[in-house]
Amino acid sequence: MGKIQLTQVRKSFGEVDVIPGIDLSIEDGEFVVFVGPSGCGKSTLLRLIAGLEDTTSGTIAIDGKDATTLPPAKRGLAMVFQSYALYPHMSVRKNIAFPLKMAGMSESEQAARVERAAKVLNLTSYLDRRPGQLSGGQRQRVAIGRAIVREPSAFLFDEPLSNLDAALRVGMRQEITELHQSLKTTMIYVTHDQVEAMTMADKIVVLNAGRVEQVGSPLDLYHHPQNLFVAGFIGSPKMNFLAGAEAAKHNAATIGIRPEHLDIGAGGMWQGTVGLTEHLGSDTFLKVTLDSGEVVTVRANGDVALHHGDRVALSPQASKIHRFDASGKALA
Amino acid sequence: MSTQSTRLAARLMVAPSVFVLFIWMIVPLAMTLYFSFRFYRLLTPERSGWVGFNHYLWFLNSPDFWLAIFNTLALVGGVLVITVILGVLIALLIDQPVKGQGMLRILVISPFFVMPPVAASIWENLFMHPQNGLFSAITRGFGMQPILFLEDYPLWSVIGIVSWEWLPFATLIFLTALQSLSSEQLEAAEMDGASPFNRFRYIILPHLTRAITVVILIQTIFLLGIFGEIFTTTQGGPGSASTTLPYMIFKQAIVAKDIGRAAAGGIIAVILANIVAYFLMRGIGRHLDN
Ligand SMILES: Nc1ncnc2c1ncn2[C@@H]1O[C@H](COP(=O)(O)OP(=O)(O)OP(=O)(O)O)[C@@H](O)[C@H]1O
């Protein structure tokens, strides 16, 4: 079981309100990702749930029981830190067994559980090494191993992949997703990488300055962002925003259109000049300066034959235009 | 420093200082060794001739000698135990975030800046003095007889004074070691269900082993030669109750003016130091590498 319910949770460090008040519920077995820009309070929120920080006010309930003042060890959660936080003087085996030893489990049960976790995470041949003798990816796995042996009711991950190189990150991302599918335990995962968020999450929580901007499934956030912040944050490259006359045509203060929803071709309603082009092979990203002065990004085919200075005509797919009012809220 | 040529260069670079240090060490050692076999007493006009191992035998047969060896080791051991245990505890305390932390740390460090004879005098006259001392005032306050520290517990008193002097050094080293411990490790241990004691036992203490080793090694070197504190307070007495090997050598060299005998004592002290060093390095030296 791992249902976590936050009610009006507030956290301030001295004068600074880092989290002004959050309501959030996380269902049992869900993979929830917290995303947001740096400094928005993702780690703080995770640490509040873990019990490593005290809430200023509000309540945190785990499995229906109030856990607001419970010490971290009593909450039945396991955390994987960004720096792994392995114990450097212990072997991998002892690292993984540490929570079991602290729980007073018998030696044989400890050994069996460590063995099982090591098999799941491909660590069996490293069990007698020290963390210092492992690669970054292996250390990450040990940290995850130390978390899973306890069979916690939920896992908390704080940017666990940010110290890994790109290729390893993709691999570990899949491993964590598979782990979630086989364990079916609640996981809360903090990242500022929206690709991780989109690919892993059942539910994404977009945070901005300590506030929840929107909660929803990845595709829900992609197709129906509720405000400008979410619209701009989810999706890569970023959604294009146009204000002024163009927006007024749609009865909105701002309109947004994603780069992949702009078609290039004669007869387009927006004329512009190609600026920077980025060829990724599969796609080409074009920065187009419209005649109205605004710059939009366009996602085109990998083999599109457009270059700096070429004239293009763009037409937005009408059904894919997002409209926002003056306060940034999405209009239906 | 892994290629052949860098290793060779490194050796060439350190060679001059190794050479100088070797001369620096070997000349006094050779001279002491030479004098230890000579008849060389400042108060007699005749100062020549070999005496064989007589000086060494004199030490070995002297009733005070084994007591002095014991006292030396007890002093080193006692001070090490006290400074390491209290040092770790104080370092843990002043590592906590409290108001006036900077001031507190300076206060804790300050005994280290007091010179040994001064420190010993302060303790002798302000704390342990049977009439004017703070301790006797306290015991009298409880209606008891004042404890005669330097008369009844001379070695313990010296150990106490020296510990007070060296505690700041140990604390300082442990404090810096504590500050290099990542807080995430402690938080991870907390999440793993480790109680505060277990966090100390399994995370903090292993992290401190290298610092503890350094403190033990450095302090042993200095503590084997402790002299000033004994000279200022007990003068090795009552009787020989607080005489250590260095103090015994001092008595031969300066009081009895017997350079030959003192030199033999010096050589014995060198041997003792080497035995201690050997066991220390075997026991805890492995904590220094990795
Ligand atoms: N112990 C603290 N004392 C004071 N302010 C803090 C403390 N911890 C965090 N903050 C502040 O709280 C805000 C949120 O910090 P937090 O670490 O949660 O950000 P984050 O979303 O995890 O960012 P990142 O993606 O960079 O890790 C920041 O502005 C930070 O300066």
Ligand SMILES: [Mg+2]
């Ligand atoms: Mg963070």
